[in-house]
Structure formats: structure tokens, C-alpha cells
Amino acid sequence: MAVKTQxxxxxxxxxxxIVGALGLFLLATGAGLWAAGIAGIAGPVxxxxxxxxxxxMLFGWFGNVIDESHSGLYSDQMDRSFRQGMSWFIFSEVMFFGAFFGALFYARILAVPWLGGAGNNAMTNAVLWPDFSASWPLLQTPGGIETTAMGWLGLPLINTIILLTSxxxxxxxxxxxxxxxxxxLKxxxxxxxxxxxxxxxxxxWEYVHAYAELGxxxxxxxxxxxxxxxxxFHGAHVTLGTLMLFVMWLRVRKGHFTPAQHFGFQASSWYWHFVDVVWLCLFVFVYIL
Incomplete structure (x- = not known):
């Protein structure tokens, strides 16, 4: 192995x-078109x-980093920068999900009671939505669309056990x-x-059940x-985490990593544990409460 440079x-x-930026642009555009139901099949495509x-992009970039690492180009300082970078990346992901959880808590704790007349807002309730029932989840929209809540038993509980096991x-x-x-290890x-x-x-399977049977x-x-x-979004993160772990599995089969040098594996493990913690919060606040 090449001598490690300092x-x-x-x-x-x-x-x-730039390839990653293009991929994210296509993902966002396609998801928007698909969700809005416009442009026909263009959204899914x-x-x-x-x-x-x-x-x-991920496989190509991972490949470059692996080649650089095995060429002895990374010093101890570089290793520290990788750790700091991954830590900040996970922190940014915490803030990302924090924003969506914040929207959920705002709707449940503030907006729903307010629309129901709490805090001397009886007149607001009478004007905006006289028949509104201030209870969560909201199973009917002002336009008359009705739905059924997704329970925590069944697939959500099974998926929780699967992620905890993983x-x-x-x-x-x-x-x-x-x-x-x-x-x-393999x-x-x-x-x-x-x-x-x-x-x-x-x-x-859960999404198909939600759309087809629960409305x-x-x-x-x-x-x-x-x-x-x-x-x-959590599912998208699980997809990325699974891809990262799959790359690590391929590297392990090729004999990569040692007890003293395995940050690629460690970073993927950090990310996977983060994804698991987010799911536990989702399971409690979205499915159970």
C-alpha cells in the first residue's frame, strides 16, 4: 500500500x-410534476x-474517494475533516427533519385548536369553518375530502421492528x-x-394501502x-442509507477497511443510526399520538 501522505x-x-445538482433538480421537478398530476407521464419519467x-453520481463519487484513500492521499488532518464534515451533514439533516416536525407540531398544537375556537377565537371558527372539529388527525378538509387515519399497528409497527433490528x-x-x-462482518x-x-x-406497500383503501x-x-x-422524506433517507451500506458491503468483500482505518464504514453507520432515530420519532408523533 502507498505511504500515507502528511x-x-x-x-x-x-x-x-454539478452532476449531483442536476440529479437533485430532476428529482425535485419530477416529484413536483408527479404530485401535482400535471404533464402526464412526464413527472414519473x-x-x-x-x-x-x-x-x-453517488457510485462515481464514492469510487473517486475510495481510489484516493487507497492511493495514500489522505492524512490524519484529512480524516479529521471528514469526521467534521459528516457530523455537520447529520446536524443539517436534524434541522431538516426538525422543520417538518415543527410544521406538524404547529398544526396540531396551535392551528387546530385556534380554528376550533380556542383562545377566544369563537368568531373565527364560526366564520371560517362552523362545523370544524378540533381533533387530530383532521380527517376531512373544507372541500369535503374525507380520509382515514393510518394506524400504528400492522405495517408501521413491523417497519419499526425492522429498523430497530437493522x-x-x-x-x-x-x-x-x-x-x-x-x-x-460480511x-x-x-x-x-x-x-x-x-x-x-x-x-x-403501506402507501398503496393508504391510497387505495384509506383514501x-x-x-x-x-x-x-x-x-x-x-x-x-424519511424513506428517501433510508434509500440513501441503504445504498451507502451496500457500497460498504461491496468494499468489505474486496478486503477494504481495518480496525484502525474504516471511516467510510463508520460514517455510513452514523447515518443509519440517525435514520433509525428519526423513524422512532415519526412512529410516535405521526402514527401513535
Whole structure:
């Protein structure tokens, strides 16, 4: 292996940031067209194109970083910068979900009681929505769209158990790496990837059930909006986390990582545990309460 340099490595210009920006643009545009139901099949096609571009970008960028690491270009200072960067990235994700949870709490704690006449707003209630019932979830919109709440038993509970189990298997894989037990590392990490894929498959099933049988849709008022935004964005993060862990599994099979040098694996594990914690909050505040 090449000797590890002690200088701070500055990479050459890379096409991956602009490719990633293009992929995110296509994803956002496709999702918007798809959700709005306009432009026909263009929405799903643009969204699929964005997904493909993002996948190519992630594998390409990961490949560059792996090659640089194995070429001995990363110093201890570079390793510290990676850790700081990943920590700030996860913090930004905490703020991201905090904004959506804040919208949910605002609707439930402030807006719904206010529309129901709380705080001497009886006149507001009488003018805006005389028949409004100030209880959550709101199962009817002013336009008359009715829906059914998604219960926490069944698929949501099963998915919660799956994600909690995957967090344990990810930790066991990390322990196996530290103990240099490569066969167990491959098994536990592979199982974590399979659990992530199972979670995503069951979430798709849950969405089909919500649309087809419960009438729970994006246009089902504030309840439908918050439900799909929170669970949908979480599903997108699970997809990214599963992809990261899959790349780590491929690297493990090629003999990468040592107990002393495995930040790529560790960063993916941090992200996966973060995704699990967010789901626990979702399960409590979206499904149960």
C-alpha cells in the first residue's frame, strides 16, 4: 500500500457536484410534476431520470474517494475533516427533519385548536369553518375530502421492528470489523442492507394501502401532507442509507477497511443510526399520538 501522505490533499476538479445538482433538480421537478398530476407521464419519467443520475453520481463519487484513500492521499488532518464534515451533514439533516416536525407540531398544537375556537377565537371558527372539529388527525378538509387515519399497528409497527433490528445488526457489523472477524462482518452488514430493502418494500406497500383503501393522499389536507412529507422524506433517507451500506458491503468483500482505518464504514453507520432515530420519532408523533 502507498505511504500515507502528511500533506492536506486538495483533489482535482470533479464533475460530480454539478452532476449531483442536476440529479437533485430532476428529482425535485419530477416529484413536483408527479404530485401535482400535471404533464402526464412526464413527472414519473423525470423523477426516474433524476434517480438514475443520482445513483450514477453517488457510485462515481464514492469510487473517486475510495481510489484516493487507497492511493495514500489522505492524512490524519484529512480524516479529521471528514469526521467534521459528516457530523455537520447529520446536524443539517436534524434541522431538516426538525422543520417538518415543527410544521406538524404547529398544526396540531396551535392551528387546530385556534380554528376550533380556542383562545377566544369563537368568531373565527364560526366564520371560517362552523362545523370544524378540533381533533387530530383532521380527517376531512373544507372541500369535503374525507380520509382515514393510518394506524400504528400492522405495517408501521413491523417497519419499526425492522429498523430497530437493522440498527443492532449495523452495530454488530462494526464490532466484527473492530475484532477483525471478516465473515461475521460480511454477514451482519449484508443483513443490514436486506433489512433496509425490506423496510422500503413495506413502505411502498403501506402507501398503496393508504391510497387505495384509506383514501389517505397528498391532497387529504394537512394530515395527508404532513404524513407523506415526513414518511416520504424519511424513506428517501433510508434509500440513501441503504445504498451507502451496500457500497460498504461491496468494499468489505474486496478486503477494504481495518480496525484502525474504516471511516467510510463508520460514517455510513452514523447515518443509519440517525435514520433509525428519526423513524422512532415519526412512529410516535405521526402514527401513535
Amino acid at each position: 500533506q492536506y490533499y486538495v483533489p482535482a476538479q470533479s464533475p460530480w457536484p 423525470v423523477f426516474a431520470a433524476g434517480t438514475l443520475v443520482m445513483t450514477v 440498527s443492532v445488526t449495523a452495530h454488530l457489523a462494526h464490532l466484527a470489523l473492530l475484532q477483525e472477524r471478516r465473515p461475521r 454477514q451482519w452488514l449484508g443483513l443490514t442492507v436486506l433489512l433496509g430493502l425490506t423496510f422500503l418494500a413495506l413502505q411502498v 389517505l393522499r397528498l391532497d387529504s389536507g394537512i394530515y395527508g401532507n404532513t404524513f407523506f412529507l415526513l414518511t416520504g
